[in-house]
Amino acid sequence: MLLRPALPTDVDLLTDLVVEAVNWTGEQRVTVADVRTDDHLARYVEGWGRPGDVGVVAVGDAGEPLGAAWVRLLTADRAGWGFVAEDVPELSLGVLAPGRGLGAGSALLDACLDAVRAQGSRAVSLSVEDGNDLARGMYERRGFVVVGREGGSDVLLLDLATSTTPAGRQKV
Numbered sequence: 074m075l076l077r078p079a080l081p082t083d084v085d086l087l088t089d090l091v092v093e094a095v096n097w098t099g100e101q102r103v104t105v106a107d108v109r110t111d112d113h114l115a116r117y118v119e120g121w122g123r124p125g126d127v128g129v130v131a132v133g134d135a136g137e138p139l140g141a142a143w144v145r146l147l148t149a150d151r152a153g154w155g156f157v158a159e160d161v162p163e164l165s166l167g168v169l170a171p172g173r174g175l176g177a178g179s180a181l182l183d184a185c186l187d188a189v190r191a192q193g194s195r196a197v198s199l200s201v202e203d204g205n206d207l208a209r210g211m212y213e214r215r216g217f218v219v220v221g222r223e224g225g226s227d228v229l230l231l232d233l234a235t236s237t238t239p240a241g242r243q244k245v
């Protein structure tokens with residue numbers, strides 16, 4: 074597996090991964106068409122590549138995309154479910170089903186946090202739904218703490234000034 078920066082041409086992959094993130098239970102709650110047309114879902118990916126967008130894509134041995142982690146700055150009037158502040162980017166994470174359980178998600182999350190740290194952000198936020206314990210555990214082990222509640226999800230925040238980068242990871 075290789076990690077590389079997420080490019081504007083990755084917008085379709087990121088769209089697929091928003092679907093995966095919302096449908097994490099396995100239930101088909103949303104489709105790709107929903108992500109393209111629903112204002113709230115679309116704001117995570119529309120026009121990917123604008124200033125402040127930072128992401129990492131995992132690619133398999135045959136060049137196939139495995140998943141991605143990315144952050145985007147959102148505004149209070151078009152906030153995400155994990156919105157905390159306009160200067161705190163919100164993180165999204167997903168691995169396509171065939172590539173799960175092999176460490177891609179962890180590598181993506183760590184590499185994306187490194188990239189956000191390098192960009193100079195003070196913190197990263199996200200939303201994790203009740204019951205998504207695999208994802209929640211990943212975030213908590215990296216120092217994310219609950220700072221809010223939105224529907225059936227917690228809003229988590231990682232303070233990048235106090236958290237550290239684990240050693241020995243693959244660089245993007």
Ligand SMILES: CC(C)(COP(=O)(O)OP(=O)(O)OC[C@H]1O[C@@H](n2cnc3c(N)ncnc32)[C@H](O)[C@@H]1OP(=O)(O)O)[C@@H](O)C(=O)NCCC(=O)NCCS
Nearest residue numbers: 093094097166167168173174175176177178179201208214
């Ligand atoms: C959550 C998700 C990104 C994890 O990616 P993955 O590649 O399958 O996971 P990994 O193999 O990298 O393992 C992730 C972590 O779970 C742990 N883990 C893996 N299998 C586990 C299991 N059966 N039980 C407990 N922990 C487990 C790993 O040790 C790892 O922990 P670490 O990062 O602290 O070291 C992926 O399952 C996914 O895309 N799910 C659907 C979308 C989603 O839920 N996105 C997050 C929305 S908030």
